[in-house]
Amino acid sequence: MERITLKYLLDTAPWINAVLVPDSIPNRILELIASDGPKGLCAISLLEAAILYRLKRLELRGTLAQFFDAALAEDLHLIELTPAIAIKTNELSDRFHGDPFDRTIVATAAVMGLTLITADRVIRKAEQCTVEYYHSRQI
Secondary structure (H helix, E strand, C coil), X not given: CCCCCCCEEECHHHHHHHHHCHHHCCHHHHHHHHCCCCEEEECHXXXXXXXXXXXXXXXXXXXXXXXXXXXXXXXXXXXXXXXHHHHHHHHCCCCCCCCHHHHHHHHHHHHHCCEEEECCHHHHHHCCCCEEECCCCCC
16 A cells, blocks of 8 residues: 655645635645645545535535535545544643634644644644644635
């Protein structure tokens, strides 16, 4: 089995926005996403996207299944929840908010030593993992 080396982990919003509204993402971030080999995506981001869709906070032209087919590019590798990641969610600073999606994504980046690409100021300010931050008004 081939071992894949990852450098970046996409937060849910940059992943969705890169597919649906790439103009909302700065060129330097689009270049990171397009280059430097494969990227990671937490499997929990699929659930977060599904919930956003159900709550009508994610508008799609087609079905959720069609979005997943288009959004799960070949160089995007799903990262499953592991015991180490679950444990790390409890070890994050008390100053970091309780959103289970954000906690899991940040813990994944920290455990795996990945740089998290995010537009979330709270994640950036928490300093719980390495972050490549950009400002966005999208999802």
